[in-house]
Amino acid sequence: MNHDPELPPIPAAGDAGSQGCAVVGLYLALLDDLSPEQVQAVFRHLAVCAHCTQELQRLRRTTRLVASLPASEPSPQVDQAILAALAAHREEQVPPRTSTDASIPVSRSEETAGTSQVPRSAGGSSSAGAGSAHRDPSLEPGSSWRRVWLCLACHPVLEWLCGLS
Amino acid sequence: MTMQETTETHRLETPASVSADAHPLDLATLYERFKRPLHSYIYRLLGSQEDADDLTQEVFLRAHVVWHDLHDHDHLSSWLYRLATNGCIDLLRRRKRLAWWPLTRRHRSSGPGGAGSDEDAAYLPLESGGIPEIFEREHIRLTLASMPPEYASALVLSAAQGLPYQAIAVILDISPGAAATRISRAKRLFAEQYQRLDPAGLGKPEEE
Numbered sequence: 001m002n003h004d005p006e007l008p009p010i011p012a013a014g015d016a017g018s019q020g021c022a023v024v025g026l027y028l029a030l031l032d033d034l035s036p037e038q039v040q041a042v043f044r045h046l047a048v049c050a051h052c053t054q055e056l057q058r059l060r061r062t063t064r065l066v067a068s069l070p071a072s073e074p075s076p077q078v079d080q081a082i083l084a085a086l087a088a089h090r091e092e093q094v095p096p097r098t099s100t101d102a103s104i105p106v107s108r109s110e111e112t113a114g115t116s117q118v119p120r121s122a123g124g125s126s127s128a129g130a131g132s133a134h135r136d137p138s139l140e141p142g143s144s145w146r147r148v149w150l151c152l153a154c155h156p157v158l159e160w161l162c163g164l165s
Numbered sequence: 166m167t168m169q170e171t172t173e174t175h176r177l178e179t180p181a182s183v184s185a186d187a188h189p190l191d192l193a194t195l196y197e198r199f200k201r202p203l204h205s206y207i208y209r210l211l212g213s214q215e216d217a218d219d220l221t222q223e224v225f226l227r228a229h230v231v232w233h234d235l236h237d238h239d240h241l242s243s244w245l246y247r248l249a250t251n252g253c254i255d256l257l258r259r260r261k262r263l264a265w266w267p268l269t270r271r272h273r274s275s276g277p278g279g280a281g282s283d284e285d286a287a288y289l290p291l292e293s294g295g296i297p298e299i300f301e302r303e304h305i306r307l308t309l310a311s312m313p314p315e316y317a318s319a320l321v322l323s324a325a326q327g328l329p330y331q332a333i334a335v336i337l338d339i340s341p342g343a344a345a346t347r348i349s350r351a352k353r354l355f356a357e358q359y360q361r362l363d364p365a366g367l368g369k370p371e372e373e
Contacts, residue, residue: 004331006342029349033329062352065305065359066324072208073201078218082200082225086193 013044020045021052028056032063192232195241196225202326203249209321210253212306220256224248246328246336250318257314308359312351319344320351 010027011020024045027034031042046053074082203224208217227248228235235244309317315337322333334344 004341004345006340007345026345026349029352030330030345032327033331058356059352062320062356062359063324065301066209066309066320066355067327069209069302069305069321069325071201071205072214072217074204074221075214075218078222079200082196082222083193086196086225086229 010038010041011045013041013048021049021055024049024052025055028052028059031056031059192225192229195228195245199242199245203245206246206321206326207249207253209325210309210318211256212310216256220249220252223252240335243332243335246322247338250322250336253318254314257310257317260310261314304359304362308355308362311358311362312354316347316351316354319347320355323348324352 007026008023011023024042027038027042031039034042046056073079200221204217204221207220208214211217211220224245228245309321312320319333319337322328322336323330328336330344330348331341333348334341337344337347339347
């Protein structure tokens with residue numbers, strides 16, 4: 001019944017103790033991802049457990065609230081700028097970079113500091129921006145992170161100085 | 166967003182759907198396919214169109230930069246979501262640090278016994294204009310903003326983007342069991358925070 005061996009087995013319907021409810025509580029939060037057999041097992045527990053039934057109501061309300069946040073899409077200016085930059089990239093076929101770090105968080109401060117190579121609007125120099133991304137040393141992860149660490153290191157000193165004043 | 170829209174989003178965002186029929190080397194195609202779900206994800210998490218525009222741009226800029234070195238083209242959806250999640254968490258942490266600075270100074274001046282985290286809520290304006298739907302939306306965003314970013318992102322990925330916990334595990338680079346636990350805790354944390362910030366909303370019945 002359990003497709004994921006990392007999840008604990010669903011307790012039997014009669015096991016309505018705190019341990020059983022804790023396990024069922026995990027499944028209640030994932031109800032939409034479960035197999036029909038797993039859902040049936042969870043509902044067999046709910047039939048004899050008022051606490052978990054109440055918990056299901058609460059979790060469903062949470063899901064409904066978060067799902068009610070509206071969808072969105074990029075503004076037209078950003079849309080055109082990105083497409084222009086990607087098109088320029090495809091045409092130029094720039095040589096590959098050596099860096100392979102794809103999971104480094106990107107911050108807006110880097111962009112405002114002039115490291116972003118995609119222009120803010122579609123007009124003008126969009127193709128130049130995309131092409132120069134491979135030559136700008138400020139895009140290297142080390143430079144921006146060094147700045148972040150420097151700010152973090154200075155923060156307690158600044159706070160101490162403000163406290164003195 | 167209706168349940169139908171949620172299902173549609175889920176279908177588009179399933180990782181397998183990318184490698185099946187998208188040209189693996191065409192970033193523009195990838196952008197057209199993922200700009201809406203990714204932007205929606207970021208917008209729901211950050212609550213700002215401008216920030217969502219900026220971060221969507223950054224995600225595809227990053228994708229553009231490392232595209233030639235990317236060997237695994239079978240999980241592009243998860244990879245893009247991971248870039249977006251890292252950017253969102255980075256920005257949310259920075260926001261919390263910025264909020265922490267003036268709060269620290271205010272607590273010092275007002276002495277012990279302050280309102281604590283309730284004052285955090287006062288820092289985020291409720292721009293409802295008296296309209297219940299907008300008030301609720303702002304309230305949801307306020308609740309998300311009060312949560313640890315890792316939990317908020319897991320919650321939005323699950324509840325709003327409609328992704329299964331196994332896919333979320335890949336995006337967050339954790340085990341499926343850890344993803345399931347994080348989603349479960351995130352939902353409970355949201356419920357507690359939402360009730361704490363909106364005592365009038367306590368006990369509202371679930372609409373079936």
